[in-house]
Amino acid sequence: MAGGDLAGGKTLRAATGAFVCFEDEAGVTGRPPKGRTWGRRGITPRVRVSGRGRGRLSVAGLLCFRPGLPARLCYRLRRHTGRKGERRSLGETAYIRLVDGAHQLLKAPLIVVWDRLSTTSPRRCRHSLPSGSG
Numbered sequence: 001m002a003g004g005d006l007a008g009g010k011t012l013r014a015a016t017g018a019f020v021c022f023e024d025e026a027g028v029t030g031r032p033p034k035g036r037t038w039g040r041r042g043i044t045p046r047v048r049v050s051g052r053g054r055g056r057l058s059v060a061g062l063l064c065f066r067p068g069l070p071a072r073l074c075y076r077l078r079r080h081t082g083r084k085g086e087r088r089s090l091g092e093t094a095y096i097r098l099v100d101g102a103h104q105l106l107k108a109p110l111i112v113v114w115d116r117l118s119t120t121s122p123r124r125c126r127h128s129l130p131s132g133s134g
Helices: 011-016 092-105 124-128
Strands: 019-029 057-064 072-080 110-113
Touching: 019 092, 072 092, 092 110, 092 124
Parallel strands: 019 110
Antiparallel strands: 019 057, 057 072
């Protein structure tokens, strides 16, 4: 079933001493889902909830494993402040910096398992990283 960017055997990690890294991302907003307060029974209190909140926070992380060593977590944060035309998520360069930073921290080759997010295209990131990083 292996082909293209899929791992064929399990001997590559053992032969190279590489870390196996799993990548994922998430986004969080600072806006509360609803306002809550105490009120007398039968009288619904009116609570003002700010619609703007604190902006949006995007997080991308790599969880890296190698037998005999503790797992390592490497991550990048990006805050979206709501400016016009500003990107709300992490871009391709942020993912490249994340993988390169993990490689510098771990001082070992990495085998990265990507999800199918279009921003994290393994082919584009592989060509942008130095040859010893990926």
